[in-house]
Amino acid sequence: MKSLSIYSITRKQNTEQLQKLERQLSGRAYFLKVRDWEMNSMRLFVDQLELHMEEVYALRFFYSFTIPRLGKEFDLIQIKEEQIVNIELKSGEVTEEAIRKQLLQNRYYLAPLGRTIRSYTYISSQDRLVRLTNHDRIVEAAWEQLCRDLLNESQDYEGDIEDLFAAELYLISPLTEAARFLNKEYFLTSQQRDIERQILKKIRADHKGYCWFTGLPGTGKTLLLYDIAMKLSGRQRVAIIHCGEAGQEWKTLHERLRRIDYVTDNEITEEKLSSYSAILVDEAHLLLPERLECLQQAGTRCPVIFSSDCEDMISQEERKQNVAEDLVHLPDIQVFHLTNRIRTNAEVSSFILNMMHLPGRRGLRPYPHVEVVYANDDREAENFRKDYLRQGYRPPQENEECLVVVMDDRYYYDEKGYLRSEQRDVRKLFHQLSRAKEELALVVKENETVYTVLLNLLQGRK
Known part of the structure; x- marks a missing residue:
């Protein structure tokens, strides 16, 4: 996807013409669904720029870009050799904390590009421009300052923006990158966040029962499971059970975790699990039937969350035991399926x-x-x-x-x-x-x- 002139796409034209123009200029593989409120905000934004600088038509931005496989979207990004200017567009009133949170997250995703980052938000209904300071505060911004940033003399990046972003820079493995995980140097994808939100909502409402998410290898199941464990362990002890071969690497990670205990599938007993307020199971497809019975019993008093690989493409005879059939019949189990491959080509x-x-x-x-x-x-x-x-x-x-x-x-x-x-x-x-x-x-x-x-x-x- 290429950068384009936002001046050109904010000229008066019908939606069909606009979609065709945007696709032609950006080189996007599909027609972008243009949102009226966003286009109106961008028109007002361009009008303001024209009041404070000349040759607005020469500015180039990457418009409505989403990082592949991560679901992280940016409204406007100007990328130059020395700096990046990120501008988010809002039509209605929004809290400063919401603006701050979004710009901080955007800055995190842009940081691996190794350039100075300038972060702004324009609220069109209030004709208000704000920016994120180096001290992570939201302050009123002057249009003259934004124009100076946009007119930075370094060369515009003219390549495909997708070539600059790799999912592996943002989505880590708790096992191999324990320090980054413990320092919370990661973000979940939009799909992971949605699944986590629904699971935590169920746990807050029921305080027991079963949740299960599946996905192919590389969809970020273990990261999601550990992120849920971290949130649940704030005030209570939880257990993470790793099925199959229990490597020393997991034990090394758990030595640095608080209120999260490492348990192998061989240690699963009703007595062992009775002391935990939540139980999370990684690689549940490797569970033995007798272990699952203990976990089913535990689910009558506390939440039990299963994570497993999807094995639909493997013949039934090769699977030996079909734990999935037993899991799906657990009472009132909530089931999710991760579809976005993150770490795999x-x-x-x-x-x-x-x-x-x-x-x-x-x-x-x-x-x-x-x-x-x-x-x-x-x-x-x-x-x-x-x-x-x-x-x-x-x-x-x-x-x-x-x-x-x-x-x-x-x-x-x-x-x-x-x-x-x-x-x-x-x-x-x-x-x-x-x-x-x-x-x-x-x-x-x-x-x-x-x-x-x-x-x-x-x-x-x-």
Whole structure:
């Protein structure tokens, strides 16, 4: 998305013409839904600028930009080599605290660009301009000062604004970035915030019961779970249960948390859970049925919140046990589904989902960040693996940007198009593949049938 002249889009014209003009100038992939109140505010804003400076038509802003995958929107951003000017538009009366909160959050998202940030809000109904100071206060702003900022002599950024923002700069992992998490150096996406709001509302009303959110790997489930735990632990002790293999990393994080206890799924007993005011369960898809019974009993006296991976693309036979069917039947359980992939390349994610279940409704597309090679024996497979490691790829035991995985002849596709394994380990493979954030390499060894299918997927065919 490119910057544009707000002078050009505030000229009198009908909505259809305006949408076409905006798309043409910004290079947006879709027609922007233009809100009348915002356009009226921007027209009044431009009128004021013309009273205080010449050549307003030459100013370039990124208009109505949303950071990909995060849902964070900005009204107007001017980006230059040395500074950024952010202007938010309001039509009606709004509190100073609300303005301050928004501008502080905007400044946080803009800070990684490494430029001086000037933050303003224009309230058109009051013809009022305010700014955020370096001491985080809201004060009245002079139009002359804003004009000086906008006329900064450094060069305008003329590229695609999306190239400047990476979701990984803002959405952290409590496990690998414990210090940033504990310092609250993160924000949730709009979808995460909405789910959290509904869960906390239910807890405040009922003080017990069950909530459950699911999503594919990379949708920020663990971050959301820990953020909820932090809010619930303000005045009470809560437990976070990690299912499956309990790594030392979790224990390291919990040594620095207050009123949040680390519990493994092997420690789940009615006696153990009885001392907590809330219980949160990570990777609930790995729960054993007998553990779930204890958690169901706990939910009759305190809130129990489950987080689990979505495994719809894995065949029922490969899942071994379907905890999801038991969870969905818990009394009055509130269920949510996270859909926005945050830490995983959308292209790599699409490929993984399609290779897991061929007839899926997911659209086929090119996969320039996925490679598939064929090895005729162990020696060739090891040579390919070493070469990928030399290029910076990592094995599936590590959560890395680039991942290399070897698939042997145990894998096959059944009559329904599900990837299956003679050892029933497709579920494990899926979670290994989902650790790839940006690049994925598959070395297929002595399995021409699966190799052919994967090659077809790379060509955009099933």
